[in-house]
Amino acid sequence: VKITDNAKHPAAVLTIAGSDSGGGAGIQADLKTFMASGTYGLSVITAVTAQNTKEVRSFMAVSPEMIEQQMDAVLEDIDVRAAKTGMLADSSVIKAVARAWNRHAAKDIPLVIDPVMIATSGKELLKSDALDTLRNELLPLAAVVTPNLRETEAILDMAAGSIDSVQKMDDAARLISKKFGVPVVVIKGGHLDSGSKVVDVIFVAATNSATNVESCRVNTDSTHGTGCTLSAAIAANLAKGIDYLPAIKRSIRYVNEAIQAAYPVGRGNGPVNHGY
Numbered sequence: 001v002k003i004t005d006n007a008k009h010p011a012a013v014l015t016i017a018g019s020d021s022g023g024g025a026g027i028q029a030d031l032k033t034f035m036a037s038g039t040y041g042l043s044v045i046t047a048v049t050a051q052n053t054k055e056v057r058s059f060m061a062v063s064p065e066m067i068e069q070q071m072d073a074v075l076e077d078i079d080v081r082a083a084k085t086g087m088l089a090d091s092s093v094i095k096a097v098a099r100a101w102n103r104h105a106a107k108d109i110p111l112v113i114d115p116v117m118i119a120t121s122g123k124e125l126l127k128s129d130a131l132d133t134l135r136n137e138l139l140p141l142a143a144v145v146t147p148n149l150r151e152t153e154a155i156l157d158m159a160a161g162s163i164d165s166v167q168k169m170d171d172a173a174r175l176i177s178k179k180f181g182v183p184v185v186v187i188k189g190g191h192l193d194s195g196s197k198v199v200d201v202i203f204v205a206a207t208n209s210a211t212n213v214e215s216c217r218v219n220t221d222s223t224h225g226t227g228c229t230l231s232a233a234i235a236a237n238l239a240k241g242i243d244y245l246p247a248i249k250r251s252i253r254y255v256n257e258a259i260q261a262a263y264p265v266g267r268g269n270g271p272v273n274h275g276y
C-alpha cells in the first residue's frame, strides 16, 4: 500500500448513486475516482443495476426509507466535505434524497448533481415522470449541476437535438442557473458535433461568467461512466478545498486522461482508467 502525504488524512466525500455490477459507472466509478483523487469515499446506494459493458439489463431501486437511513447514518457521524448524486431511478428516490439532505442542511455541504437520465446503451435510468421532482426538489439543493446535452434539453423542456452549438450551451447554462437557482452549471459537450475538440461550458453565477474548456476528442468506445467520473472528481476536488472553477477544470482534465488511458474490459463500451 502506497501512503502519500495527502492520504494520511483524506477528506470524506459521499456518492448517492446506483451500483453498476460491471464496475465502470455509478458507485463503482465514483469510489475509484474518490480514491484516485486522494479522498475517502462513502456510498449511499439508490439502486442496483444488472449491467455489463454492453447493456443495462434491469435495475431495482432501493426503498426510500433505506436510502434515508443510509444518508442519516453517514451524515450524522462522518465529516463529509462534499457529495454527489448519480442515478436516482424515480421520483420517490429523489424525494427521499432531498428529505434526508434537508435534515443536514446546516452542515452546508456542497452537492454536485449529475442528472443521470438515460444510459448510453439506451436504458432509462430515471423515469421520465420524475423530471418535475428533479427540477423542483433536487436542483435547488445543488452547488453544481453537470448535465450532458440531452439532459440539459430535458431539464429546460427543449426539443431533443436543439442544443447544437457552444453558444446554445452557454445560453442553456445561464438559463438553468437562473431558473433553478444553481450557483454553478457545467454543460458537457461530448455529444456535440464539434470535430477534434470537445467543449464543456462552466457557468458561475457569482461572477456571471461562462468559461469554455476545450479538450482533445479521444477516438474510443471506452467512455462508459465518464459522466459519473466527472461529477465524482468535482465532488472530490471540492472536498479537498479547491475552489469551484479550478476544481471543475482539473476534473475535466482527469476524465480526459482517464479516457486516454482506458484498457479493454468486456465486449461493449469499456470503462475509463480511473488510475490510483
Ligand code: PLP
Pocket: 017, 018, 019, 020, 025, 026, 027, 049, 051, 056, 086, 087, 116, 118, 119, 120, 121, 125, 223, 224, 225, 226, 227, 228, 269
Ligand atoms: N449505470 C449507472 C448506475 C449509472 O449511474 C450510469 C450513469 O450515470 C450508467 C450506468 C450509464 O453510464 P454510461 O451512459 O456512461 O454507459
